[in-house]
Amino acid sequence: MAGRTEAILARKGEIMKRALGMDYAEFERSPIAFDYEGLMGAHGYSLQDIIGIQLAAGVGSTPLLELRNLTDLVRSYAGPGHGARIFVKDEAANMAGSFKDRRASVSIHVAKEKGYEGVIAATSGNYGAAVSSQAARAALKCIIVQEAFDSRHVGQPEIIEKSRICEAFGAEVVQLSVGPELFSHMLELLDETGYLAASLYSAFGVSGIETLGWELAQEMTAVTGAPPTHVVVTHAGGGNTTGTARGLKRAGATTEIVSASVDLSGLHMASDHDFNRKSFTTGHTGFGVPFATWPDRADVPRNAARALRYMDRYLTVSQGEVFYVTEAMAKLEGLERGPSGNTAMAAAMSLARDLPRDATVVVQETEYTGAGKHHWAQLNFARENGVEVRSGDPADNVPGKSIIIPERPEQIRAKDFDLGKMRRSYVRNALAHAPEGYVPTAEDIVFLAEDANTTPATVEEIIAGLKSA
Amino acid sequence: MMSEAERCTVGDWVEIERVLLEPADRSTNLPDDTAAQPLLVWVKGFARADAAVGAELEVETMTGRVVAGRLTEVNPGYFHTFGKPAPELTHVGRDLRAQVVAYRAKAGE
Numbered sequence: 001m002a003g004r005t006e007a008i009l010a011r012k013g014e015i016m017k018r019a020l021g022m023d024y025a026e027f028e029r030s031p032i033a034f035d036y037e038g039l040m041g042a043h044g045y046s047l048q049d050i051i052g053i054q055l056a057a058g059v060g061s062t063p064l065l066e067l068r069n070l071t072d073l074v075r076s077y078a079g080p081g082h083g084a085r086i087f088v089k090d091e092a093a094n095m096a097g098s099f100k101d102r103r104a105s106v107s108i109h110v111a112k113e114k115g116y117e118g119v120i121a122a123t124s125g126n127y128g129a130a131v132s133s134q135a136a137r138a139a140l141k142c143i144i145v146q147e148a149f150d151s152r153h154v155g156q157p158e159i160i161e162k163s164r165i166c167e168a169f170g171a172e173v174v175q176l177s178v179g180p181e182l183f184s185h186m187l188e189l190l191d192e193t194g195y196l197a198a199s200l201y202s203a204f205g206v207s208g209i210e211t212l213g214w215e216l217a218q219e220m221t222a223v224t225g226a227p228p229t230h231v232v233v234t235h236a237g238g239g240n241t242t243g244t245a246r247g248l249k250r251a252g253a254t255t256e257i258v259s260a261s262v263d264l265s266g267l268h269m270a271s272d273h274d275f276n277r278k279s280f281t282t283g284h285t286g287f288g289v290p291f292a293t294w295p296d297r298a299d300v301p302r303n304a305a306r307a308l309r310y311m312d313r314y315l316t317v318s319q320g321e322v323f324y325v326t327e328a329m330a331k332l333e334g335l336e337r338g339p340s341g342n343t344a345m346a347a348a349m350s351l352a353r354d355l356p357r358d359a360t361v362v363v364q365e366t367e368y369t370g371a372g373k374h375h376w377a378q379l380n381f382a383r384e385n386g387v388e389v390r391s392g393d394p395a396d397n398v399p400g401k402s403i404i405i406p407e408r409p410e411q412i413r414a415k416d417f418d419l420g421k422m423r424r425s426y427v428r429n430a431l432a433h434a435p436e437g438y439v440p441t442a443e444d445i446v447f448l449a450e451d452a453n454t455t456p457a458t459v460e461e462i463i464a465g466l467k468s469a
Numbered sequence: 470m471m472s473e474a475e476r477c478t479v480g481d482w483v484e485i486e487r488v489l490l491e492p493a494d495r496s497t498n499l500p501d502d503t504a505a506q507p508l509l510v511w512v513k514g515f516a517r518a519d520a521a522v523g524a525e526l527e528v529e530t531m532t533g534r535v536v537a538g539r540l541t542e543v544n545p546g547y548f549h550t551f552g553k554p555a556p557e558l559t560h561v562g563r564d565l566r567a568q569v570v571a572y573r574a575k576a577g578e
Contacts, residue, residue, distance in 0.1 A: 004494070005494065005496070069569050072569050072573060073565055073568060073569050073572070075572065076569065076571070076572035101507075118532060137487050141531075141533075143532055149511070151506035151507075151509065157549040158523035160547060160549045161547075161549055163547075164547045164549075167513070167531075171531065172512070172514075172531040173513070174510060174512055175512070176489070176508065177507075178506075179495065179496065179503055180496055180499075181496050181508050184488060185510070188563065192476060192534070193532070193534070203503075244542070268500050270502055271500045271501055272500075272503040272506055273500075275503045323558065324558065324561060327558045328561055328562075328565055330562070331561060331562030332569065371547075371549050371551055374551050375555070375558070376551050376552050376553065376555055377551050380480060380552035380553060383493045389555065393471075405555070405557035405558060409568070
């Protein structure tokens with residue numbers, strides 16, 4: 001590795017401490033455990049404070065829509081008495097077009113309060129648009145660092161659109177070719193500018209999503225008399241699942257939390273060649289699995305987004321199923337929206353089919369669509385990059401090689417990802433990141449159980465299994 | 470006459486490119502295809518001098534940073550689009566609306 005990269009990484013702790021506006025060291029309890037609730041509460045804002053911050057920022061209070069046509073479509077092929085009611089929270093109605101405005105609004109509020117001149121975020125997704133928009137409203141400078149192109153300077157149309165919208169909101173967009181060294185360049189920029197690191201994974205950002213779970217619990221209660229029985233959340237880095245579930249809990253809901261991702265298994269996330277063979281830039285297993293099984297891989301010392309703590313099920317769907325549902329949503333419900341929320345929608349259609357009619361399934365987000373992000377643009381781009389697109393059984397899809405568009409809606413079948421396997425993987429990662437020879441204490445076991453949404457006994461079994469393996 | 474795309478004058482909105490890391494200096498845990506390429510960065514800003522495409526130039530970005538690189542484009546635009554409808558999807562709206570109508574007719578019997 002270059003001397004330059006080594007030099008900046010050696011100063012990571014010092015740069016991030018200043019850039020994050022808080023010291024994570026005070027929450028560490030051991031080489032494994034930390035005080036998660038302490039970290040989440042350290043900003044001192046109550047849920048009502050955050051609702052107030054977001055109201056002032058033009059964020060939240062998005063429409064909750066019942067999808068009656070989609071529900072009847074599912075009932076037309078579900079078994080007798082089956083076909084849950086499907087709802088969607090139209091988060092595309094936020095200023096920059098997605099739920100990410102909730103996440104950005106709190107970080108931008110903190111940046112302004114603490115007197116930072118600007119903010120920096122590393123993201124190729126909607127979060128960049130949200131940070132840029134909120135920064136513009138707060139009269140703060142903004143740099144968005146994006147992995148945007150392969151080495152031929154060919155960009156995913158979805159990411160090019162994200163570059164455009166960030167620039168439309170006055171951000172400086174730093175576009176990079178494929179590679180994880182993006183992080184060290186972000187450190188250089190934080191060091192050079194002194195801006196706040198508006199990390200996706202900070203407690204500020206994740207707390208900002210709690211209002212989404214809280215809102216939808218209240219709104220569903222007003223419409224149906226109770227919070228939803230199921231909420232489906234598109235899952236990538238974990239913030240969406242974490243924040244939504246925490247908000248639902250605050251509202252007293254006992255809703256089942258179902259995370260959903262597009263299956264991109266087999267594609268390497270750091271591969272220059274594979275970069276443009278993905279038709280989804282987020283909400284896929286390439287982020288969803290590694291972040292759930294090792295959240296602290298994020299750009300903060302401890303990730304506030306800890307999806308495994310909250311998910312009751314993890315469903316995967318194929319790219320073709322999501323494109324089909326995207327088209328169906330526009331034609332049946334008058335909602336032309338982007339791929340992110342429609343990933344959860346595809347999973348929700350599969351889930352609703354297997355649930356009784358009195359169950360309620362809420363897809364908790366939509367995102368804006370448009371040139372580049374649109375499913376036609378994505379399918380055309382896939383074809384141009386040698387990916388086969390055809391009608392057929394979506395179960396036959398091979399990520400990066402083929403996209404199979406269902407011929408009929410009943411072919412949409414989400415697959416359950418084995419949570420037991422994810423928990424084992426999480427515990428193995430946690431032990432691997434502790435110093436060699438470190439023996440987990442009783443407190444560590446309790447922490448690992450909470451973090452993996454399981455019992456201490458199960459964690460002990462996993463550890464014993466890892467030792468004998 | 471030289472087309473405006475081939476040169477910028479001071480103050481023009483332009484894009485520059487530079488090599489952030491040569492292949493030899495990159496992270497050690499990369500897949501082979503990525504490891505063989507330099508890590509490139511593109512930044513847009515206002516040109517601080519006249520220059521030809523391909524020449525070294527400094528720009529001042531939207532945040533006021535001064536960044537040096539090779540001029541790649543003058544007044545860079547966006548050309549991403551929707552493109553043609555996917556033939557695999559054009560029938561979806563017609564078919565699903567019909568399916569809902571048929572279901573409701575049967576359910577209401």
